[in-house]
Amino acid sequence: MQYRTLGKTGFKVSEVSLGTWQLGSKWGDPFSDTDARETLEAAYDAGVNFFDTADIYQDGASEKAIGQFLKGKEDKVHVSTKIGRKLDPHVAEGYTPANIDKFVDECLTNMGVDSLDNVLLHCPPTGVYYNPEVWFELDRLKQAGKIQNYGVSVEKIEEAIKALDYNISTVEIIFNMFRLKPADLFFKLAKVQNVGILARVPLASGLLSGKYTANTEFGKNDHRSYNRDGSAFDKGETFSGVDYLTGVKAADELKARLGTDNLAQTALRWILMFDAVSTVIPGASKASQIARNVDAADAPALTEAQMAIVQDVYSKYIKNPVEYLW
Numbered sequence: 556m557q558y559r560t561l562g563k564t565g566f567k568v569s570e571v572s573l574g575t576w577q578l579g580s581k582w583g584d585p586f587s588d589t590d591a592r593e594t595l596e597a598a599y600d601a602g603v604n605f606f607d608t609a610d611i612y613q614d615g616a617s618e619k620a621i622g623q624f625l626k627g628k629e630d631k632v633h634v635s636t637k638i639g640r641k642l643d644p645h646v647a648e649g650y651t652p653a654n655i656d657k658f659v660d661e662c663l664t665n666m667g668v669d670s671l672d673n674v675l676l677h678c679p680p681t682g683v684y685y686n687p688e689v690w691f692e693l694d695r696l697k698q699a700g701k702i703q704n705y706g707v708s709v710e711k712i713e714e715a716i717k718a719l720d721y722n723i724s725t726v727e728i729i730f731n732m733f734r735l736k737p738a739d740l741f742f743k744l745a746k747v748q749n750v751g752i753l754a755r756v757p758l759a760s761g762l763l764s765g766k767y768t769a770n771t772e773f774g775k776n777d778h779r780s781y782n783r784d785g786s787a788f789d790k791g792e793t794f795s796g797v798d799y800l801t802g803v804k805a806a807d808e809l810k811a812r813l814g815t816d817n818l819a820q821t822a823l824r825w826i827l828m829f830d831a832v833s834t835v836i837p838g839a840s841k842a843s844q845i846a847r848n849v850d851a852a853d854a855p856a857l858t859e860a861q862m863a864i865v866q867d868v869y870s871k872y873i874k875n876p877v878e879y880l881w
C-alpha cells in the first residue's frame with residue numbers, strides 16, 4: 556500500500572481506501588454483522604487506513620459497525636462521515652446550527668468516539684453553499700473539539716469550487732474513467748488550497764469492473780435497479796449517471812483496448828495517476844473484492860497511450876450525453 560497526505564487534515568491515508576455504503580441498504584439486502592466485520596477486516600489487513608461512511612448508511616449501522624470494529628485496533632484508521640441527509644425534506648433551510656450539532660452528536664454516539672476525524676456535508680442543496688452560517692457552525696464544532704476537519708461531498712463541479720470559499724479540509728467527488736471533468740479545473744484549484752480529494756464511485760457502481768453484460772440483473776432493492784433515472788436520488792450516483800448499456804459497451808472497449816483482464820484495478824490505478832486525488836474509495840459487495848482493489852496502489856502507472864485511450868473512449872461514449880449535468 557502507498558499513502559498520500561489528505562489535504563489540510565495532514566492525515567497520511569492509504570491511496571486505496573474503503574467506501575462503506577454497501578454496509579447500508581441501497582444495494583439490496585442489508586449486510587449482516589458478519590459481512591460488515593469481514594469487509595472491514597479485509598481492508599484493515601491490507602493496509603487500508605481510511606473508511607468513508609455516512610450517518611444514513613442503513614440508519615447508522617455502517618457507522619456503528621466501523622466504531623465497533625475499530626475498538627482496540629492498534630493501527631489508527633481515519634474515518635470520514637457525512638451528515639445532512641437525515642433531513643426530511645432535504646432542503647437548505649434544514650441545515651441549521653442546531654441540526655448540524657445534533658447530527659454530529661449522533662455520529663459521535665454511533666461510532667463511540669469523542670471527536671470525528673472528518674465530517675462532510677452530504678451533497679447538500681445548492682443554497683447551503685451560499686449560507687455561511689452552516690460553515691461557521693462547522694468551524695465552531697472544530698474549535699470545540701467535536702470534529703477535527705470538515706468538508707463536503709458534492710454533486711457538481713461548481714459546488715466544489717464554491718466550497719473552496721470556506722475553511723474546508725476535504726472534498727468528496729465522483730471521479731472515474733466515465734467522469735473526467737473534475738480534473739479540468741477543480742483539481743488545480745483544490746491543490747492550490749491544499750484541499751484533500753476523496754474520489755468516490757470510482758468503478759461507476761461496478762460498471763468499470765467490466766464484469767456486467769446487457770443481461771446482468773440487479774436486485775429490486777439495489778439502486779442500480781431503481782435509480783437509473785435519478786428517481787430516488789441524484790442519478791450521477793448510479794453508474795456515474797451513464798446509461799447502462801452505453802456503459803457496458805464503453806467498459807468492454809476499455810478492456811479490449813487497454814489489454815486488461817482486470818479493468819477494476821486499471822480503473823483505480825487510472826484515478827491515482829492524478830496527484831490531486833488523496834485517496835480513492837471503492838465500495839465492495841464482498842471482502843474478496845478488496846484484496847484486488849488495494850493491489851491497484853502498487854500496480855504500474857498507465858502509459859501515455861493508455862491515458863489517451865481512456866480519453867478517447869470517454870469522448871466517444873460518455874462526454875456528450877452526460878458531462879454537462881455535473
Ligand SMILES: NC(=O)c1ccc[n+]([C@@H]2O[C@H](COP(=O)([O-])OP(=O)(O)OC[C@H]3O[C@@H](n4cnc5c(N)ncnc54)[C@H](OP(=O)(O)O)[C@@H]3O)[C@@H](O)[C@H]2O)c1
Nearest residue numbers: 574575576708755756757758759760761764837838840844
Ligand atoms: N453522495 C455521496 O457522498 C456518495 C455517493 C455514492 C458513494 N459514496 C461513497 O463512495 C463509495 C464508493 O462508491 P460506490 O460504492 O457507490 O461505487 P463503486 O465503488 O464505483 O462501485 C462499487 C461496486 O463495484 C463492484 N466492485 C468493487 N470492487 C470490485 C472488483 N474488484 N471486481 C469486480 N467488481 C467490483 C461491486 O459491485 P457488485 O455489487 O456488483 O459486486 C461494488 O458494489 C461508497 O461506498 C460510499 O462510501 C458517497
